[in-house]
Amino acid sequence: MTEQATERKVAEAQSAALELAKLDDDERSEALHAIADALAANEERILDANETDVAEGEALLEAGEYSQALVDRLKLSPSKLDDIAEMVRSVAEQDDPLGRTLSARRLDDGLELYKVGVPIGVIGTVFESRPDALVQIAALSLKSGNAVILKGGSEASHSNRVLYEVIREAAGEMPDGWAQLIEAREDVNTMLDMDDSIDLLMPRGSSEFVSYIQDNTKIPVLGHTEGICHVFVDHDADLEMAEDVAFDAKVQYPAVCNAVETLLVHESVAADFLPDMVERYREAGVTLRGDAATREVVDVDPATDADWETEYGDLELSIKVVDSLDSAIDHVNAHGSKHTESILTEDSDRAATFMRSIDAASVFHNASTRFADGYRYGLGAEVGISTGKIHARGPVGLDGLTTYKYYLEGDGHLVATYAGENAKPYLHEEFAGEWIPGHLAEE
Known part of the structure; x- marks a missing residue:
């Protein structure tokens, strides 16, 4: 695509x-239900396109250019497509994030200030191999009243193209151009220069790629790089439960960013916990590495310093034995990616200390890191997970795709009334009113 074509989109x-x-929630939600129905109706068309991507991916896997995790992320199935359609319906059923009064303040009698939720505007997204990401991002953008530029990875190009066509065809009366698909790497560079037209960028990919985006644009960037997540088995953990949680966090779906990459175990329970845990991991095909203290208890390969900084995205796991809660906290804060961390313990005070001390978007107690997901959080879906601290953090759903305006309702009020020697004082009273266009709150 030429630079001019991208600019036109x-x-x-x-x-x-x-x-x-300007559209009301019923119109946007109706379009989303139509999209969900269209995904089900076009199952064969979508899966045929996906088979082409997967076949090409498997060929590149054999050639050593792709990882198994990447190919796994590519794959769609009838059940997964059903889940994607259900996700779209879930987004449609979320409360309307637009027009919501976030606060109301009476500056004076008849002079009322409202803070009201509105869309961000135009969102540019660049995302990884998972085809369902395109649908999630498009659905959340539509529900939140944002137009979206979609750029998926070339490895999923056939799937993305068909999904995009199905979505655009089903959306019906939505404004032309609300969703745009770009496919070339050069188109991304064109987007980066369009800070006067694009309001937010959301990249999903490697740390190098996200850093490249951040370093080469003036557009605000919201996203995350690696998902280096930890599970800490404390000395007061229920070890049977801890084994189940640690297994789920790694094995349930290892290719995603909320899967655990490092297991931390308190030294006082290492001998009781690790042998059975390691055996269970091995039966599931997990490659294991451990520090010296771990290898005194179980026979695993040595872990290097690089392992503590690695997002495997596969059936691989590093294990470290720590001598205290503080040591676990220090390790997580030093090596984590501020994504999702979990402590397994029956001691609520120690859990609270861990949760308050960890710098991450999500911190769990007695739960698998795999729960860090917009759909599981009840957000309908997510456009990505933000590990930054400004605007939105953690799974970014509808609220993360909105900003606000201040609306002031008056009745001929003048600033001069509140200035000078005989200035009238402001009331500055908070009240529970909702903004109704052209109306003041009823007394």
Whole structure:
């Protein structure tokens, strides 16, 4: 695609965003239900396209260019497509994030200030091999009244193209240009220069790629790099439960960013916990590495310093034995990616200390890291997970795709009334009113 063609698509998205912001929730939600129905109706078409991507991916896996984890992320199935359609319906059923009064303040009698939720505008997204990411991002953008530029990985190009066509066809009366698909790497570079037209970028990919995006644009960037997640088995853990949770966090779906990559075990329970845990991992095909203290208890390969900094995204896990809660906290804060961390313990005070001390978007007590997900959080879906601290953090759902405006309702009020020697004082009273266009709150 030429630079001019990309710029034209972004311009069309800008126009569509202004129209989307005026639509009511029923119209946007109706379009989402139509999209969910269309995904089910086009199952064969979508899966045929996906088979092409998977076949090409498996060929590149054999050639050593792709990892097994990447190919696994590519795959769709009838049941997974059903889950994607259900996710779209879940987004449709979420409360409308637009027009919501976030606060109301009476500056004076008849002069009322409202803080009201509105769309961000045009969102540019660049995401990894999972085809379902395109649908999640498009659904959340539509529900939140944002136009979206979608750039998926080339490894999923056939799947993404068909999914995009199905979504656009099903959306019906939505403004033309609300969703745009770009496919070339050069198109991304064009987007990066369009800070006057694109309001937010959300990259999902390697740390190098996200850093590249951040370093080469003036557009605000929201996203995360690695998912280096930890599970800490404390000395007061229920070891049977801890084994189940630690297994789920690694094995249930190892290719995703919320899977655990390092297991920390308190030294006082290492001899009781690790032998059975390691055997269970081995039966599931997990490659294990451990520090010196771990290898005194179980026979695993040595872990290197690099292992503590690695997101495997596969059936691989590093294990470290620690001598205290503080040591576990220090390790997580030194090597984690601020994504998701979990402590397994029956001591609520120690759990609270861990949760308050860890710098991460999500911190769990007695639960698998795999729960860090927009759908599981009840957000409908997510456009990504943010490990930053500004605007949105953790799974980014509808609220993360909105900002706000201040609306002031008055009745001929003048600033001069509140200035000078005889200035009238402001009331600055908070109240529970909802903004109704052109109306003041009833007394």
